[in-house]
Amino acid sequence: MSDKVFIFDTTLRDGEQVPGCQLNTIEKIQIAKKLELLGVDIIEAGFPISSPGDFKSVVEISKATKHVTICALTRSVEKDIDVAAESLAYAKGRGRIHTGIGTSPMHIKYKFNTTPEAVIERAIAAVKYAKKYVEDVEFYAEDAGRTDNEYLARVIEAVIKAGATVLNIPDTTGYCMPEEYGAKIRYLKENVKGIDKAILSTHCHNDLGLATANTLAGVYNGARQVEVTINGIGERAGNTSLEEVVMAMKTRRGDFPYHTDVNPIHIAATSKLVASLMSMPVQANKAIVGRNAFAHSSGIHQDGVLKHRENYEIIDPKDVGYDTSIVLSARSGKAALKHHISELGVEVTPKRLKEVYEEFLKLADAKKDIKEEDLLVLLGEERRSKRKIKIELLQVVCGKTLEPMATVRLNVNGEIKQKTCAGLGPVDAAFKAVKRILNDENYQLEEYLVQAVTSGIDDYGKVHVQVSYKGKNYYGFGTDRDVITASVEAYVDAISKI
Ligand code: KIV
Ligand code: ZN
Numbered sequence: 001m002s003d004k005v006f007i008f009d010t011t012l013r014d015g016e017q018v019p020g021c022q023l024n025t026i027e028k029i030q031i032a033k034k035l036e037l038l039g040v041d042i043i044e045a046g047f048p049i050s051s052p053g054d055f056k057s058v059v060e061i062s063k064a065t066k067h068v069t070i071c072a073l074t075r076s077v078e079k080d081i082d083v084a085a086e087s088l089a090y091a092k093g094r095g096r097i098h099t100g101i102g103t104s105p106m107h108i109k110y111k112f113n114t115t116p117e118a119v120i121e122r123a124i125a126a127v128k129y130a131k132k133y134v135e136d137v138e139f140y141a142e143d144a145g146r147t148d149n150e151y152l153a154r155v156i157e158a159v160i161k162a163g164a165t166v167l168n169i170p171d172t173t174g175y176c177m178p179e180e181y182g183a184k185i186r187y188l189k190e191n192v193k194g195i196d197k198a199i200l201s202t203h204c205h206n207d208l209g210l211a212t213a214n215t216l217a218g219v220y221n222g223a224r225q226v227e228v229t230i231n232g233i234g235e236r237a238g239n240t241s242l243e244e245v246v247m248a249m250k251t252r253r254g255d256f257p258y259h260t261d262v263n264p265i266h267i268a269a270t271s272k273l274v275a276s277l278m279s280m281p282v283q284a285n286k287a288i289v290g291r292n293a294f295a296h297s298s299g300i301h302q303d304g305v306l307k308h309r310e311n312y313e314i315i316d317p318k319d320v321g322y323d324t325s326i327v328l329s330a331r332s333g334k335a336a337l338k339h340h341i342s343e344l345g346v347e348v349t350p351k352r353l354k355e356v357y358e359e360f361l362k363l364a365d366a367k368k369d370i371k372e373e374d375l376l377v378l379l380g381e382e383r384r385s386k387r388k389i390k391i392e393l394l395q396v397v398c399g400k401t402l403e404p405m406a407t408v409r410l411n412v413n414g415e416i417k418q419k420t421c422a423g424l425g426p427v428d429a430a431f432k433a434v435k436r437i438l439n440d441e442n443y444q445l446e447e448y449l450v451q452a453v454t455s456g457i458d459d460y461g462k463v464h465v466q467v468s469y470k471g472k473n474y475y476g477f478g479t480d481r482d483v484i485t486a487s488v489e490a491y492v493d494a495i496s497k498i
Helices: 025-038 052-064 078-087 105-111 116-131 149-162 178-191 211-220 242-251 264-277 299-307 334-343 350-366 372-386 426-438 483-497
Strands: 006-009 042-046 069-073 095-102 136-142 166-171 199-204 225-228 389-397 405-412 415-422 444-452 461-469 472-480
Touching: 006 199, 006 242, 025 042, 025 052, 025 264, 042 052, 052 069, 052 078, 069 078, 078 095, 078 116, 095 105, 095 116, 095 166, 116 136, 116 149, 136 149, 149 166, 149 178, 166 178, 166 211, 166 225, 178 199, 178 211, 199 211, 211 225, 211 242, 225 242, 242 264, 264 372, 334 350, 334 372, 350 372, 372 472, 389 426, 389 483, 405 426, 415 426, 426 483, 444 483, 461 483, 472 483
Parallel strands: 006 042, 006 225, 042 069, 069 095, 095 136, 136 166, 166 199, 199 225
Antiparallel strands: 389 405, 405 415, 444 461, 461 472
8 A cells, every 4th residue: 555645635625615715816826836835736726617716716726836736626417527627628637527426315315316326327427427538537425424334335436447546535524433434444445346546535524623533544544645624724614634634644653654745844834825815814722833833831831841842842843834033124125025925825026026025114114023924914915905995094082981982984986985983992983983884784793803913012913803794704804003903904804805
C-alpha cells in the first residue's frame, strides 16, 4: 500500500457552501494559488452546473494553477458531467470529474424515490459517461456513513469496474463514530474486488466534532486520500480541517507512517487568507490555527515553556508558519511590500500596488511593526471601496453620564442619506441609524465579534458580524483603528451583501 496520503482540498466547493460566505472568482484564484503553494494534490474548484460563477471559477482556477489536479463536482446526471468537462478544458490533463449519488436508505427512498439496484445503475452510467471526457474519475457515495457496508461494497465494486479510480466514502451528516468509520473503510478494502488499484478517500463532516478523528481512522484503515478544508470550514459544523489532519499525521508519525506533500510552513498564512476573504473568523481555541493555539497563559505553563518548549508544546508554532517576526517597517520599499503581498497569495496590479503602498506608509507611520495580518487589512480596503453602500460620516457621543447617540451618513448607490439615533451604546446607536437610513427593520444582528489584528495599543480593531435578513445569514467584516468605525464598516459590509 502506498505511503502517500493525497490531500484533496474542498475549501472552494464544500467549504464555500457556508451561508453568506461566497467568494468571487478573483478571491477563489487567490486561495487556489495559496493552496497550490501549500502543496495540496487536488483542488475541488466548484460545482460547475450549479451557477455561472462556479463554472467560471473552475475555468479560471485551471488557468491560474500549474501542477495541482483540478476537480469539478457533478451529480450522476449527464448534463452536469457535460458542463463539468467543459469547465475543465483548461486543466489539460489535470482535470478530475467527481460524480456520485446518495446510497443510504434515506437518500434512496426520500431523495430519489427509487431502488438500491437503480442507484447502482445510475452510478455506473455516470462514471462511464464521465470517463468519456477524463481519465481521472472520482465517485462519491453520498451519505456512505449511514449506508450498509455490504450494499456500499457492491456500489463501489460496480463503479470501479465502470472506470472510477478514486472512491469517496462521505460521512455526509457527520454521524459516524471513529471506530465505525474506520471499520467501514477496512470492510471496503477487504471485500471489494479491484480496490487495490483504486484509492479510497475520506470525506467527513463535523456535526459531532469527530471529523478529524474519523478521517484519521479512515487513513489508519487504508484510505489514501483525505478531503479537507482550510480552518475546517463548510456547511453546518464544517468539514475535516486540513491543518489538523496534516499535523496529526506528522506529530504522530509512529502511528501514521505516511507522508503528504503539504509544506506546513504555509498553514498559518493560508488559514489567515481564507478567514479574511470569507469573513469567517477562526475560533480562538481552534487546533493549530486558533489565536490561542500556542498561547500559554498560566504561570506554570509559561515557566515550563521558557525552560523547555516541548514541556507544553507538541508542535513548534514556527513549523506551521507562526513566525512572529516583523515583516515590514516604514523603511520598506515597494518591492518588499509586493513580495510580502505575493507571499499571502495575492496578486496586485502596479496601480493597486501604488495605492496599497500609500496606505502602507500611512499605517507604518502610526504603527511601527507591520505584520502579515496588517497587510491583509490593507488589501481588504479594495473590497470596502467596491461596496454599494459607503460610510460618508460617523460621529458618536458616549460616556458615563451621556446618552449614547450616533449620526451616520451613508452613500447608498450614489444617494447621500443621514440619520441620528440614540442607543444602548455607541455601536447600537450607529447600527440603528444605518437601519433607519435604509428604512428596513429586518436586519437582525446575530453575532458581533471584536478582535485585535495583532497586538498593541496602536493596533487595528477587527470586527466580524453576522446579520440575518428574511431567514438568511450574511457575514460582514470591518477593520479600523477605531472599533466603532470597524463595527459600522462590518455591519454595512454585511448589509451590502444583502
Ligand atoms: O458531504 C458530501 O457527501 C459531499 C459530496 C457531494 C461529496 O460533499
Ligand atoms: Zn461534504
